[in-house]
Amino acid sequence: MKLAVGDPAPAFDLPTAGGGRVSLDDLRGAPAVIWFYPAANTTLCTTQACDLRDNHQMFVDAGYRVVGISPDPVPELDRFVSEQDLPYTLASDESHEAMTAYGAWGEKNMYGKLVQGTIRSTFAIDAEGTLTLVKYRVGTPKHIELLRTKLSL
Template sequence: MSTPPVKLAVGDTAPAFDLATAGGGRVRLEDLRGAPALIWFYPAANTSLCTKQACDLRDNHRLFVDAGYRVVGISPDPVAELDRFAAEQDLPYTLASDESHAVMAAYGAWGEKNMYGKLVEGTIRSTFAIDADGVLTFVKYRVGTPKHIALLQEKLGL
């Protein structure tokens, strides 16, 4: 397996990224400057837990928009899969592809995890809030999908 993942904390500078997105665009950390952003890392589009999390964020998207947040979901899926996921689930926010896992590793969202009793290397479901200056204001590794929105509402004051 790989080396232990990075563990970011509130107050750290968010690692820079530049990723291809669903719809044929790109998203860079620099593009998000000037307003807060919510970055969430998930293992795979169109799987049950990831779809539930994506749809919960979709259904509560107005909470984030009203507070000025831009929402970006990042997974190791290729762009074509993200296009399909966004269309099928009517997702209103940006989905980005990190097939190399480099951005996930920089955020500590790629590494060893336990899946059904077996240690595997993969995406660690994680969420980060970043302020207008690129500083982390919220960090949560191993996000529990059913409580994701309630946790964000509490911690981000939404």
């Protein structure tokens, strides 16, 4: 299932690095950027995470919360946050329920093979929980520029 701008953001409630939880309800009242990525501490995901880290103040200044979601277990997210000094929330979706609801889990081509996995995707949500940006198959090198342009940051 693919989502579109104007759709309500699917609800989720996930454990986070540091021992907390984050849900769609927690994000209400302010805009948010949610990005789904395949695996902590891998080359492209680390590049994407560090680009978001290095530009985090731009999101904060515009009132956005940033939440990264991957299928990694919480201890791996804790290590990722610590090693990369990430200032935003990382959540664990080991069951793939949130990823499936957002259309960020499914069939993809990896090195010529079709596999089930995380589809690198980014969503922006307004304060009321409506999607204002939907981007599937995000290109890591252009991620920040995409967000800067589409969100007028």
